[in-house]
Amino acid sequence: MITLQWVYILAGAAFAAFALLGLADASNPRRLRNALFWGLMAASMWAGDRLGDFGNGLLVIALVAIGGLGLGRGTVGEVAPEVRAERAARHRNALFLIALVIPATALIGTFLFKHLPALVDAKQVTLISLALGVLLALAAGHALLRAPPGLPLQQGRRLMDQVGWAAVLPQMLASLGAVFAMAGVGEAVGAIIRLGIPEGSLLGAVIAYGLGMALFTIVMGNAFAAFPVMFAAIGMPLLIAGYHGDAAIVSAIGMLAGFCGTLMTPMAANFNLVPAALLELKDDYGVIRRQIGTALPLLAINILFIYWFAF
């Protein structure tokens, strides 16, 4: 039976390739750090279940130490703009078609493999289908574009180095949620917040959750980081455990309420300040000002969506 373990082996192979190709990239002055970082990710994918809890904890500390020092970027694998323009003119929309293979496979596989529990682990059909989609897209790309076999990995390595340490941010935040849960953070915040929400008011709790998600995002500049906090404080103890809300809806739309906060904060510099500089605006907040008029009504709608759909 195909399980998530197979996907981990594939992902470990990809990270190992990124590490080795990074080590060979002489144009990157920090290539050793990059190689170590992606090498540790490969080790986690391949051997995580054999390292033990404390061993995995040490692996995380090593990742954080290397990421904190900073990774580098090389120039190997860059394709000249003229070459890309010529290829784009030749392949046109076939490029989008190949990209479409991944979500299409993930979607079809999710529904199809549910009926084949002997072949595929029914609990992980989507992630397994995603991995299959990647392999199919690579095969389609190879057949249609006739690229040299090593090229996808080298290009993937180039993009991976551009993402850098931020690649493990979501996994780190999900893990932080476990520590929050264990320490009873939700109970503590919930006790405070419940002072401000009228007893028994579902709408009041939903509003506090949605607004809190946006406000924490505005302060921290990152909806991903705000999510575990608000989820532990109100989402889990009040909306899901207390009022029996649908966990998928509460969390999915809660994240989107956080995204409304991202649109309104200078703390999210990459999205809001960097473009203002790129467009040579005199007003640093010129982009944020245009976004607030969409973000506020959309936040209200997200709160209503949670109230309507989740209960």
Add this chain to the structure above:
Amino acid sequence: MWVLLGIAVIVAGFMLRFNPLLVILASALATGLAAGLDLVAIVSAFGKAFNETRYVSIVWIVLPVIGLLEAYGLRERARALIGGLRGATVGRLLAGYMLLRQVTAALGLTSVAGHPQTVRPLVAPMALAAAEAQAGPLPEKESEEIKGWSAATDNIGLFFGEDIFLAIGSILLIKGLLEQYGIIVQPLQLSVWAIPTAIAAFLIHGFRLWRLDRRLNARRAPTAPAREDAA
């Protein structure tokens, strides 16, 4: 109440712009110590959770495919599509761009467009040209505003499109976090719930763009109809 220290650490750490990985680890440490755990127990608990949520990071296996396509001109092709957007007015042009951005992001192609890739070289100049065709030469304050609209439309299109793709960081972060609380969901169960908000975002932002058009058109109409064909 001391366990709230961890939240203070993460909020302050992000505000002060320390490396987020360090901030997260420090927050876990503060939370664990406040709850009376010893160091080894905290490191073990974090390591256990990190290992259990490894699938959050498997999203990166798509990079070789994206890299291959980009080396073969995916971004250039996206640029050609954007350059060919038909929109006689700035509002219609930006609404068309937003739709394109939402759809490609929903297919997992978040990096085919963006501020350096498409907004600065293409969308902003096209939007300025359309606005001037509507309202005549623009004072600096207004041309700045049109550029702001271009960047804002890119952000909104991206944010409220990408979560429909199920293999994106935010969706798997939610899946991983829910599992820490003992709730198992499929990524698809989460990503379908991004669709209502995506539609609402398009309607709200589209309505604001339509009003922008009306404002620009109203200014032009009474003075001179001579440049009608410029659009």
